Amino acid sequence: MTQAPAPSLMRPAPSRTGIWAVLGVLAAMLVLGLGSLAYQRLHRAALAELTERGTSTLNLAVAALNGQLRRFDRLPGLLAQNPIFHDLLRAPVNAGRVQAANLYLRDTARLLQATDIYVMDLDGDTLAASNFDQPLSFIGHNFAYRPYFTEALSQGDGRFYALGTTSLVRGYYYGAPVYVDDEIAGVLVIKLDLDAIEQGWRGSGTEVIVTDPEDIVFMSTEPDWTFGATRPLTPERLERTRSTRRYADRVLSELPLTRLSGPDGGALWRITQPGGSAEYRILSERMPEADWTVQVLINTLPARQQALTRLALAGLLAGLAVLAAVIVLQRRARLRERMALQAEARAQLERRVEERTRELASVNRQLAGEVAERTATEAQLRATQADLVQAGKLAALGQMSAALSHEFNQPLGAARNFAENAQLLIERGRIEDAKSNIERILALIGRMGDLSKHLRNFARKPNAQLSDVSLPEAVAAVQEIIGWRLRAQRIDLQLDLPPLSVRAGPVRLQQVLVNILSNAIDAVESTDQRRITLRARAQGGTAVMTIADSGPGVAPQLVERIFDPFFSTKGVGKGLGLGLSISYNIVHDFGGTLSVRNRPEGGAEFTLTLPLAHEAP
Structure with missing residues (x-):
């Protein structure tokens, strides 16, 4: 008998293809596991960012509601003290008193931008209302079932949010008792519309809802959610809502939502809508004073999309890193080939740079010579301009010398007379x-000294540096210089100068004002009504000064040339035509502007704009 061969104890060696397949499966599982962990972390991080933004939105929404409600917090009590309401409650059937209360309530509601204001007696009947002349007037309606009425009688004030049973308009009601002879005789109610706040929330990309104590939504950025309940509507909750008629006869329903817990443990809602369901992160905050809950609903879809986008970006970056490594290895081989070409190109570039450097050095030497020549020319022009400015001032002083001698001779003659009289009075013993x-x-000597000081300062070459100059002081100094012409021509100089200080040179600013006022004096000499008006006002960071005269004005064809050097509209020998040109350049050195126009009522008006000083005078 032959025995059957025993089974071999040796197992066949696995093939290389099977090993690579196993390694591929393990690598795929590892990648999927790492991707899942990375997605969860990225999802939690994105939810945390959404929660942080939602918290800011929630804080802003609560602050806006609190601010709006506190605006009217004390107004009902203050309005209730008005004697008009006392008279009304003493004689509610008096038509005159009812009409007076109605008109006052209407005007007050418009002033306060309140929806409605009305007064009720102790039975809850409305006696007067701001909407007395509207189709849906509150007059004659009874609101004794409203908590704001009962709380105002029992607690001293009442607060309630509800849908108006008459107007069907949502509003927040403030109630306060009206005292007559130290006893409560009625209740005054103010209704505030919060629709503006609700409209402001819309379009922000975040849903905001406000719920009442029964968890019924009465404010929402999503209109379909309004008057929906976030919790089951039990008979007890429905009965409490109906007893106060908070939402009138509107049918209430429950929102189609499911409460979930997010990957970070935070609360989530899944709300079913006609277009599908959406998942929201829920953040809420209580408002104890109003007994409301403000909730912010943030759609979590952007968080999931952001996590997926970041995960895909990380995978893309990893793939790019591998691709970059391959490219680097390939480029290293090519880099060695390019080194020789770059060395040759570098040598050629250095030769070209040396040649270009020699050319640039030659051009720079030429430019340096031209710059030095232009600098010297500019310095010469500035010196010439300064000499022209000084010459203009000395010419003006020369023109004023004859009249100024009269200004000095008058007080000198008067002083001599007073001195001779004083000598006689002393001899006679009349000391007082x-x-x-x-x-x-002494007063006459002081006047001559002030005039001499202003003329000496005006004639001195000015310092080019700028400082803070008081406009009233500068104008006063100019009046001392040209006052003789104003008095000689009987010109009415009207001043309107607030206490402004500008950034300028004091002497050069006086020269500008002397030039412009001198031209104005020349313009009104041949007119019957001789008036010059000088005004100044602050506008932004500048001081705007206008000098207007009652003269014939400037010919329209000459307005554009009036600031040109050596251009003058005066006769021969009456001016060099440099005054306005010098003034124009001085003002531009100060950083200001000088312009002229013809006024519609007649006469010319110069407008001088200068920067305000750093500090107020």
């Missing part, structure tokens, strides 16, 4: 009268 004469002599 002599002292009076001496005081007048």
Whole structure:
């Protein structure tokens, strides 16, 4: 008998293809596991960012509601003290008192931008209302079932949010008792519309809802959610809502939502809508004073999309990194080939740079010579301009010398007379009268000294540096210089100068004002009504000064040339035509502007704009 061969104890060696298949499966599982973990972390991080933004939105929404409600917090009590309501409650059938209360309530509602204001008696009947002349007036309606009425009688004030049973308009009601002879005789109610806040929330990309104590939504950025309940509507909750008629006869329903828990443990809602379901992160905050809950609903779809996008981006970056490594290895081989070409190109570039450097050095030397020449020319032009400015001032002083001698001779003659009288009075023993004469002599000497000081400062070459200059002081100094012309021509100089300080040179600013006022004096000499008006006002960061005269004005064809050097509209020998040109350049050195126009009522008006000083005078 032959025995059957025993089974071999040796197993066949696995093929290489099977090993690679196993390794591929393990690698795929590893990649999927790491991707799942990465997605969860990215999803939680994205939810955390959404929660942080939602918290800011929630805080803003609560702050907006609290701010709006507190605007009217004390107004009902203050309005209830008005005697008009006391008279109304003493005689509610008096038509005159009812009409007076109605008109006052209507005007007050418009002033306060309140929806409605009305007054009720102790039975809850409305006696007067701001909407007395509207089709849906509250007058004659009874609101004794409203909590704001009962709380105002029992607690001193009432607060309630509800849908108006008459107007069907949502509003927040403030109630306050009206005292007559230290006893409660009625209740005054203010209704505030919160629709503006609700409209402001819409379009922000985040849903906001506000629920009442029964978890019924009465404010929402999504209109379909309004008057929906976020929790089951039990008979007890429905009965409490109906007893106060908070939502009138509107049918209430439950929102189609499912409560979930997110990957980070936070609360989520899944709400079913006609277009599908959406998942929201829920953030809420209580408002104890109003007994409301403000909730912010943030759609979590962007968080999932962001997590997927970041995961895909990370995978893409990893693939790019591998691809970059392959490219680097390939480029290293090519880099060695390019080194020789780059060395040759570098040598050629250095030769070209040396040649270009020599050319640029030659051009720079030429430019340096031209710059030095232009600098010297500019310095010469500035010196010439300064000489012209000084010459203009000295010319003006020369023109004023004859009249100024008269200004000095008058006080000198008066001082001599007072001195001779004082000598006689002393000889006669009239010491007090002599002292009076001496005081007048001193006043005349002071006047001549002030005039001399202004002329000396005006004639001195000015310092080019700018400082803070008081406009009233500058104009006062200019009045001392040209006052003789104003008095000689009997010109009415009207001043309107607030206490402004500008950034300018004091002497050069006086020269500008002297030039412009001198031109204005020349313009009104041949007119019957001789008036010059000087005004100044602050506008932004500048001071705007206008100098208007009652003269014939500037010919329209000459307005554009009036600031040109050596251009003058005066006769021969009456001016060099440099005053306005010098003034124009001085003002531009100050960083300001100078312009002229003809006024519609007649006469020319110069507008001088200068920067305001750093500090107020």
